[in-house]
Amino acid sequence: MFPIVSVPPDAAELSEQMGTKFKFWYLDAQRRRTLFKEGRPGTGENWAEKIAAELAELLGIPHAHYDLAEWNGRNGIISPSLVKKGDRLIHGNELIEGKVTVARGDENLRYYEQRSHIASRAFQLLKKNADIIAPPQGYLPGNGVDSALGVFVGYLLFDAWIANQDRHSENWGVVSSGGQLFLSASYDHGSGLARNETDERRKIMLSTKDKGASLEAYANRARSAFYPHAAGDAKVKAYFTHVLFQLSHKEDERAGDMWIERLASIADADIADIINQVPGQLMTDVAREFTAKLLRININRLIVR
Structure with a gap:
């Protein structure tokens, strides 16, 4: 089962202006610059992003890594820069x-x-x-x-x-x-x-x-x-x-x-x-x-x- 990563409540450091979804940058436990992006409620955007990344790996194309995540009760995904x-x-x-x-x-x-x-x-x-x-x-x-x-x-x-x-x-x-x-x-x-x-x-x-x-x-x-x-x-x-x-x-x-x-x-x-x-x-x-x-x-x- 894919894990759901818990992003620390005080993690947000820099909001991301591009696009229309709520998102922010933070440093994860390995000190990597990581983006949290909330999927729109009522959609499958979060699972779609995760499945797509795994399918990209299966096909063999270079791709961004994504994990399912949760921040302050908001469901989303995280992705290292x-x-x-x-x-x-x-x-x-x-x-x-x-x-x-x-x-x-x-x-x-x-x-x-x-x-x-x-x-x-x-x-x-x-x-x-x-x-x-x-x-x-x-x-x-x-x-x-x-x-x-x-x-x-x-x-x-x-x-x-x-x-x-x-x-x-x-x-x-x-x-x-x-x-x-x-x-x-x-x-x-x-x-x-x-x-x-x-x-x-x-x-x-x-x-x-x-x-x-x-x-x-x-x-x-x-x-x-x-x-x-x-x-x-x-x-x-x-x-x-x-x-x-x-x-x-x-x-x-x-x-x-x-x-x-x-x-x-x-x-x-x-x-x-x-x-x-x-x-x-x-x-x-x-x-x-x-x-x-x-x-x-x-x-x-x-x-x-």
Whole structure:
């Protein structure tokens, strides 16, 4: 069973302004800079973040570490900082949009509706700067994935697998460390795994005979936060997550093939073992069944060539 870490009541040192969730930084027992982030009540954001991190480990992509946590009666997750002291995380909006977006705590500020967040720009950034932007620190290249672009292709496969619709322009980036640039490890996956759906909706999707209202149809509708090149057109929608992966696969076919092979090797028992480690008070049996089936549906779709 995944433990629920108790964060000391007086731990909060520095509030985090980015985003709309309650969060703060503190130093944990090992004196590491760690973020506590509260999941929105009535959602599965906390268990989704934890499960996603474990699935990322299973797939083999570099990722932030997350643990379930509790602080002053508030349920959340904790995650050690991805950057060391003196390093800097440069977000995607600075890299491909030429600007910094400031979060104002406004629910109407929707990062994932920024149409300037164009997929081809991200691909070209990593491809043209392959000799400057290295894979994430600590990542061991192999099996055809030896570039930042190749690893990023894995991130997009992962997003399509877990139905993560939140890879917006501040949920990926490059780390500047010691005069070098590295693709950041993947982070912030709590918007995946249909964590906002109610159990009533999950039951309907699991049992309905209406193909348009089925879990399969639902899985097909997951959209990324990356857009095609159509600046200023409010009618243009973000790519579906599986379509975005297919586009990235074309940019680095060898890497795409390798990530597909890894995904194909993951068994239902591997998935169930992770899901079943979430404490019972945090995740219902219906949510467990739904999540396992969603992941299997996405695997079956993604591994078809």
